[in-house]
Amino acid sequence: MDMTAAFDASAPVRLLLLADTHVPTRARALPARVWQAVEAADVVFHAGDWQVPEALDELQARARRLVGVWGNNDGEELRRRLPEIARVEIGGVRFAMTHETGAARGREQRMATAFPEDDVLIFGHSHIPWNTVAGEGTANPGLRLLNPGSPTDRRRQPECTVMTATVQDGRLVDARLVPVDRTP
Numbered sequence: 001m002d003m004t005a006a007f008d009a010s011a012p013v014r015l016l017l018l019a020d021t022h023v024p025t026r027a028r029a030l031p032a033r034v035w036q037a038v039e040a041a042d043v044v045f046h047a048g049d050w051q052v053p054e055a056l057d058e059l060q061a062r063a064r065r066l067v068g069v070w071g072n073n074d075g076e077e078l079r080r081r082l083p084e085i086a087r088v089e090i091g092g093v094r095f096a097m098t099h100e101t102g103a104a105r106g107r108e109q110r111m112a113t114a115f116p117e118d119d120v121l122i123f124g125h126s127h128i129p130w131n132t133v134a135g136e137g138t139a140n141p142g143l144r145l146l147n148p149g150s151p152t153d154r155r156r157q158p159e160c161t162v163m164t165a166t167v168q169d170g171r172l173v174d175a176r177l178v179p180v181d182r183t184p
Helices: 032-040 053-062 076-081 107-114
Strands: 013-018 043-046 066-068 085-090 093-098 120-122 130-133 144-147 160-168 171-180
Touching: 013 032, 032 053, 032 160, 032 171, 043 053, 053 066, 053 076, 066 085, 066 093, 107 130, 107 144, 144 160, 144 171
Parallel strands: 013 043, 043 066, 093 120, 120 144
Antiparallel strands: 013 160, 085 093, 130 144, 160 171
């Protein structure tokens, strides 16, 4: 799995963003809705906390293209197979992904400084969906920050979630939070 390669796309590219799947500790398997979204996506991003290598293997086998990173709950084998930070360019949009970004307070400023050359930062860890843009006065004022939440462990959120988006004409468009029914 090459985490740094560019992805050339002249047509719209459908994305699925996942994080914190925690299989098998929070769910025995990913919900059916997630697998439907994997099948519909051109590229699947997973921002860590897989828990077991088998979860990576299954997603890698079923996704057209997978970009993944390890999370704080991922053991030695997943850390050996996945990077801490992944970067990929899709249709002219520069993506970076990591699991943890620290506290919500000051996140945009910190991440704009840490990722000055990227257009979109995907992250996980909190299980709390996030969709903001670093503002003026930051090192990267256009950086889009996205956390899809978790499809298996809602914690304090009203529902489990994933995120979909599209890359079209060199831009990220239509980023949507999608509720997930946990039915396997």
